[in-house]
Amino acid sequence: MMSSLSGWQWRGLVVALVALVAANWLKPAPVIKPYEYEIINEIWTPQEQSELADMVRSYSEFFSVISDQTPATDNIGEAVPYDPEKGCTHPLMVPSRNGSHCILAPRLDIGRHYVLTGGNTGLKESYDKLVSRLLSFAQFFIGSNKDALAQNIPLIDKLFESPAYKKAVDKVCPGHPYLDPFQLGVIVQIPGQTVAMHYDAPWFWGADRMQYPIWLLVVMHASGLFHDIDLPQIQGVAYIHPWKVDNMTDADIASTFGGSFFFHHEGPERAPGRLAPRPGSAILLDGSKCIHGTDLYLPPGTTDAPMMQKDSKPSLVYSSKNTPTTPTRDTLWNVVADGKVVTTYKFSDLRIALVWRSKCFASKEEKRRYDNTPPLELSAILERLRADLVKRNRIDKDAVIAPIDFATLLLNEYVNYPLPRNTWMPYNYCALPRLFGEKQGGIITSLLKPFCT
Ligand SMILES: [Fe+2]
Numbered sequence: 001m002m003s004s005l006s007g008w009q010w011r012g013l014v015v016a017l018v019a020l021v022a023a024n025w026l027k028p029a030p031v032i033k034p035y036e037y038e039i040i041n042e043i044w045t046p047q048e049q050s051e052l053a054d055m056v057r058s059y060s061e062f063f064s065v066i067s068d069q070t071p072a073t074d075n076i077g078e079a080v081p082y083d084p085e086k087g088c089t090h091p092l093m094v095p096s097r098n099g100s101h102c103i104l105a106p107r108l109d110i111g112r113h114y115v116l117t118g119g120n121t122g123l124k125e126s127y128d129k130l131v132s133r134l135l136s137f138a139q140f141f142i143g144s145n146k147d148a149l150a151q152n153i154p155l156i157d158k159l160f161e162s163p164a165y166k167k168a169v170d171k172v173c174p175g176h177p178y179l180d181p182f183q184l185g186v187i188v189q190i191p192g193q194t195v196a197m198h199y200d201a202p203w204f205w206g207a208d209r210m211q212y213p214i215w216l217l218v219v220m221h222a223s224g225l226f227h228d229i230d231l232p233q234i235q236g237v238a239y240i241h242p243w244k245v246d247n248m249t250d251a252d253i254a255s256t257f258g259g260s261f262f263f264h265h266e267g268p269e270r271a272p273g274r275l276a277p278r279p280g281s282a283i284l285l286d287g288s289k290c291i292h293g294t295d296l297y298l299p300p301g302t303t304d305a306p307m308m309q310k311d312s313k314p315s316l317v318y319s320s321k322n323t324p325t326t327p328t329r330d331t332l333w334n335v336v337a338d339g340k341v342v343t344t345y346k347f348s349d350l351r352i353a354l355v356w357r358s359k360c361f362a363s364k365e366e367k368r369r370y371d372n373t374p375p376l377e378l379s380a381i382l383e384r385l386r387a388d389l390v391k392r393n394r395i396d397k398d399a400v401i402a403p404i405d406f407a408t409l410l411l412n413e414y415v416n417y418p419l420p421r422n423t424w425m426p427y428n429y430c431a432l433p434r435l436f437g438e439k440q441g442g443i444i445t446s447l448l449k450p451f452c453t
Helices: 007-026 046-059 108-117 127-134 146-152 156-161 163-172 214-223 250-257 364-371 378-391 403-414 429-451
Strands: 037-040 061-064 093-095 101-104 137-142 178-189 193-198 233-239 261-263 273-275 282-285 292-297 315-318 332-337 340-346 351-361
Touching: 037 163, 046 178, 046 351, 108 127, 108 193, 108 214, 108 403, 127 193, 156 163, 156 178, 163 233, 163 282, 178 193, 178 364, 214 378, 214 403, 261 282, 351 364, 378 403
Parallel strands: none
Antiparallel strands: 037 282, 061 137, 061 315, 093 101, 137 178, 178 351, 193 292, 233 282, 233 351, 261 273, 261 292, 315 332, 332 340
16 A cells, blocks of 8 residues: 555645644744642651551452543534444544434543544554543442531642642632532552643533533633623542552653653643652642643553443452452452453552532622522523634634534644644544544555554
8 A cells, every 4th residue: 555655745734734734833823821730749647648548449349431421411413313233423522421412422522532642642543442542440429518528538638728738729710719629539540641632621500511522621611702690610530549650750650650640730832840759749620621631551561451332331359369468569450351351460559539619709609699599591592602613714694514524624723732742643543444444544554553562
């Protein structure tokens, strides 16, 4: 296949690629007011960290994060009946929660960018391999009140009451000191996994993840058209894996283990900040405004993530059968998919983060008003977006656009996840058939297959 291209065609292909990449890099980065963040070190004592590790062990089973899907209205009109024989054939669609329809993936904004670019490090891999890297494991408590969260993770109260945390709230949510914690989770990654760059689900007065697909909420935020109803929030990420890294610098930890948290606090066009995954360190920021994710986690002596399909319901399960009764309690955990053990890890091989989120209000009274705000109609949201696209001359006023095309148009126009910075070719040509169909994407992928890993 490769030899079928003439010399001129090859030169044309190379020139086109170089022009594409150069146009991206030469574009001047706009200056924005940086997003505030706060890093807190040594949140917990060593004894408390050990208790947190025990708490994680006590859950015994963690489930793939792919199952996090909650909205009452899960599509903007693109839904089509699920085909029991063929499944969801459109590359960007997945089965709805009850399996009756195919809808755009709830985090279409993340998946499309990740597959197209290979993530922040520009991996050149197949769709299936990339998906395996994203299937980290979690226990989530959504919609709980503060007491319920504290019951699940008792040490969270100590953090919320600490002066360092209050200072962080002042910086990230100025003028909004009344916090409404709504989500707490433990996220576990096995070696070879990553969190693709993303915005956290934004919350608006009258629109949130319980009502609409998160990709639409992200479009609303990124468009800048809904700032009048935007709600500030604060996200915290704390590392609680019991690694022995006392004598290592942050740079050593980052280069040895990978898995740093990266965050574009100066906007998507500029290099991100990073927090190495040092046990007991935490970062606080508004993750719905500041793009963030994690570097590939691959500590020495471990192997790359196993291939897992998202439909195989992967889970990470404590293996009492195989765990030796050693004093170090380095328990063994099985990755199970389709009911079968895929591979086994030591507890110390896992990257474990506590993640929590709170909405920020000016006062208790403001929260009460928020809770009583009627939902925004989907048609009103789409109309505001559509009117802006007309104003920008992207579509004609009377254009008839299929919902699925409208969704793609919105993502292309507004959602500005950056391209990988450390590679000459910031697009993942190895997964193009999945995004553009076999006919269009397959030709380029066949040509470049020798360069895929
Ligand atoms: Fe996040």
